[in-house]
Amino acid sequence: MLDHLRRIRSQGEKSAAVLADLPVGALLRGVPSSVGFGVRSYVRSLRAERRRYPEIPTVFPTPGLVSAAFLDELVVAVLAGGRLSPDPEDAQRIRTEIADAVAKFRAEGYLDDPTRFHPEPPAPEDPVLRDRLYGTIGYEQLTFESGYMPRAGVPGATRWQGAGANQRVWAYVLRHPGAPRPWLVNLHGFGMGRPGDLATFRSPRLHRELGVNVIHPVLPMHGPRKSTRTHDGTFISFDYLGNVHGLGQAVWDVRRCLDWVRGQGDADTPVAVHGLSLGGYVAALVAGLEDLDCVVVGVPSVDMAWVMSHHVPGDIEREVRAAGLLGADAETVHRVVSPLAVTPRVPLERRFVYAGLADRMATPQQAYRLWKHWEEPSVCWYRGSHIGAVWNRRAHRFIEDALTSSGIGRRNTW
Incomplete structure (x- = not known):
């Protein structure tokens, strides 16, 4: 849709x-x-x-x-x-997993320092590049094995790893020949992850006019990585450990893509990460783990427990709350993958946030919380909705200005 x-x-x-x-x-x-x-x-x-x-x-x-x-x-x-309508028989399992995971995270010190939950991944091994065409857009398809392994002893790991299609990373790449260029990493929103994202993010235009290379990693359980088996791990739902493993793998996979990107240039090649919606959540989390030259976060939800509580259908909210799936433990179990629990490593002047004033999915308050946590960097409040971010002109200009002011490409000068 x-x-x-x-x-x-x-x-x-x-x-x-x-x-x-x-x-x-x-x-x-x-x-x-x-x-x-x-x-x-x-x-x-x-x-x-x-x-x-x-x-x-x-x-x-x-x-x-x-x-x-x-x-x-x-x-x-x-x-x-x-x-957001869990089966009653799953509620007890989820509640037990939450309690076990919180105890595990507390014992390992992950709640005190969530960056410890995210090990530094190695560079991709045996990456495969193939030329592809989406409409009139020529691009390269990059694939390699994810290699992600959930932390030992964390509930739900076996279930998450059962999704075979998810174990291979996909990315869509636009590269210039010749000398190294700055890189833009675009992270898609929920339900996306197909080559059509190249057009949605206007990547061919940015590739051409700003002179940048662009890569679109596909997040776990999206696009060609989506599993069709119902017993596989679920991502972004009341199955909270699926959220934790999914976001943990998203960070791992994006960081491996960053390693690949840096291997295409030299040590001084600038790299920016731009995320939209769910991709904004991941971008903000990666910004607390990686040294980037620029990070742009659009219409983000940055509190996964809030997402569950805010959007649970009203007719089942009482049952969900009675099952113990809302409240303090829901917030605690997500802390290890929360952008609000890590300090960005990107300089203040190169952090950017944009949000829609009519956003009914993430709501402007979520972007506001990140903006405050990030020490009030440059922000764009546009008149529009969450979905409208992909065609809002003011948001488009803000993204381009953020990139060029950070040294990520130059308009029509290559």
């Missing part, structure tokens, strides 16, 4: 195409939520001095903005219906 949304340009076409494919329940849930967003936005615009987050700009709820929020609400309703 996200791939389909990205191809739609006019607001009318967006709404018609999405509505045609959504269940009635999602439509009914999305209407009051988006209307409520409009009302709350209007009230906040009238009393700015009493707002909880005064640094986030107020936004007047125009019909177009409320419609954009409605699209976000629809996507949330569809995704939450499956991933």
Whole structure:
């Protein structure tokens, strides 16, 4: 559905195409939520001095903005219906795994210093590159074995490793011939991970106009790495240890891609990481583990426990809470993979955050928390939704300015 949304340009076409494919329940849930967003936005615009987050700009709820929020609400309703509705028989297992994992993390010191949870990976072995074509976009397909192994003794490891397709890393590459160029690493959002991401991120344009090389790693359980077997590990759900292993592997795989990238140039080749949504979460986490020249995080959720609590369907929230799947332990078990628990190694002037004021999936407050944790770097609050980030012009300009100001490419000068 996200791939389909990205191809739609006019607001009318967006709404018609999405509505045609959504269940009635999602439509009914999305209407009051988006209307409520409009009302709350209007009230906040009238009393700015009493707002909880005064640094986030107020936004007047125009019909177009409320419609954009409605699209976000629809996507949330569809995704939450499956991933955030755990089977009752799984609840006890998940609760037991959470308790065991928290005890393990505390004993190993991972909660005090989450960077210790993430071992430094070796450079990729036997990487394979093949020429490929997506429409008119020529690119290289990079693959290699992930080599990721969950920490010993952490619950859910065997289940996670059972996803065979996930054990191989995929990435889509645009390279210039000749002398080394700066690199841009683009990390996709939830439900993405296909070659079409090259167009969504406008990578051919950045490759051409800024003169940069670009690589799109595919995150675990996405694109060609997605498992079709229901008993394999689940990523981004109430199966919390699946979240921990998935984000741990995402960091491992991205860092191995960074090793490959650095091997294509010299020691001084600048490298930037840009992440969107789930990719923003991973980018912010990687920024606490790697020395990068620039990091740009877009429409991020940076608190996985909050994601679960905020988006759980209302009709099962009481049961989920009674099962012990919400609360302090949910926050603690995710700490080892939390961007808010690590200090960025990227200089302040090269950290960048952008977020949509009508974002109903991550919400602006998530970007605000990262912005505060990052010591208030350059930020762009655009008038638009979460999904709208992929075609918002102000966000596009912000990304390009972030890259060029950090020495990652130069407009039309190569």
